Amino acid sequence: xxxxxxxRKISWQVGAxxxxxxxxxxxxxxxxxxxxxxxxxxxxxxxxxxxxxLFPFMAVSELMVRSGCGALLGKRLEAPMRTLFGVxxxxxxxxxxxxxxxxxxxASTAAxxxxxxxxxxxxxxxxxCFCNYPSSAFMISAVGASLWSDAGIGRMLYIxxxxxxxxxxxxxRRGGERVTPYCPRQTRIGAHxxxxxITAAALSLLNVCAYIAFFSCVVGCLSxxxxxxxxxxxxxxxxxxxxxxxxGAASASLxxxxxxxxxxxxxxxxxxxxxxxxxVISVCAAEGLRLPLRRYFAAKLGQSAIAAALAxxxxxxxxxx
Numbered sequence: 335x336x337x338x339x340x341x342r343k344i345s346w347q348v349g350a351x352x353x354x355x356x357x358x359x360x361x362x363x364x365x366x367x368x369x370x371x372x373x374x375x376x377x378x379x380x381x382x383x384x385x386x387x388l389f390p391f392m393a394v395s396e397l398m399v400r401s402g403c404g405a406l407l408g409k410r411l412e413a414p415m416r417t418l419f420g421v422x423x424x425x426x427x428x429x430x431x432x433x434x435x436x437x438x439x440x441a442s443t444a445a446x447x448x449x450x451x452x453x454x455x456x457x458x459x460x461x462x463c464f465c466n467y468p469s470s471a472f473m474i475s476a477v478g479a480s481l482w483s484d485a486g487i488g489r490m491l492y493i494x495x496x497x498x499x500x501x502x503x504x505x506x507r508r509g510g511e512r513v514t515p516y517c518p519r520q521t522r523i524g525a526h527x528x529x530x531x532i533t534a535a536a537l538s539l540l541n542v543c544a545y546i547a548f549f550s551c552v553v554g555c556l557s558x559x560x561x562x563x564x565x566x567x568x569x570x571x572x573x574x575x576x577x578x579x580x581x582g583a584a585s586a587s588l589x590x591x592x593x594x595x596x597x598x599x600x601x602x603x604x605x606x607x608x609x610x611x612x613x614v615i616s617v618c619a620a621e622g623l624r625l626p627l628r629r630y631f632a633a634k635l636g637q638s639a640i641a642a643a644l645a646x647x648x649x650x651x652x653x654x655x
Contacts, residue, residue, distance in 0.1 A: 396535050433496055439469075449621045549578035605638035606634065
């Protein structure tokens with residue numbers, strides 16, 4: 335009975351992917367100009383905003399992990415992280431790098447620490463629910479300064495997103511759980527670390543840009559097919575935000591109601607987009623870490639709602655528009 339169910343489940347998944355793949359091929363072949371237009375839009379976003387703002391942070395984060403600086407910070411932050419969120423110093427490293435440097439750094443750090451035996455599977459999967467954020471550079475520079483023409487707005491959005499993750503982690507802390515003390519492995523430091531860090535950052539950034547370009551093309555074509563544009567800019571921004579954060583944030587910044595656009599951008603930042611979630615799943619699979627998808631998606635949806643509420647509170651008290 336169990337084998338039959340497993341085969342049926344696999345057949346259903348294969349069938350669904352076949353339908354989606356064939357459908358999208360039909361769309362691409364029937365409107366190639368549209369596909370090129372939206373692919374170009376995604377690549378333009380990468381070259382104008384994503385690469386300049388993310389690459390330095392990604393290179394520095396790789397250097398911190400490979401040089402042992404991240405382990406040192408994890409030891410210093412172990413006590414507060416254990417008290418607040420019930421995770422070890424290793425979890426502190428993933429959360430800190432994920433918050434500052436952005437995805438997929440948090441996920442790759444958590445999965446790598448699990449693979450090296452510095453975190454248990456349960457702790458790694460819990461940390462993955464609140465260590466994946468847009469980077470500070472992306473939210474402040476790419477979103478705030480570039481899209482909203484105000485870096486201060488980017489800072490407020492960034493604080494809302496981080497606060498939503500912290501609130502979710504506090505609400506779902508497991509009281510009384512024993513966490514293994516953080517014992518980082520010894521790291522060999524040398525000049526080669528700099529080169530390896532830059533190479534790894536470049537490969538990760540290429541992966542991020544590939545997801546952005548692909549989902550920009552997919553969502554753009556689907557929005558035209560289903561005439562999302564006729565439903566209004568708000569609906570288009572919501573659909574973009576569901577699939578891919580960069581395009582979603584760009585669309586939300588164009589919403590005529592600035593307050594609504596601000597709230598939508600905060601919610602999109604906390605949700606992060608299906609594109610990022612697929613990257614997280616891919617990173618976990620590569621490191622042999624099983625990610626409970628229901629718990630992960632519930633966490634991201636919950637954080638999105640919290641971030642939207644926090645953004646609304648900011649608008650009420652700050653009156654920025």
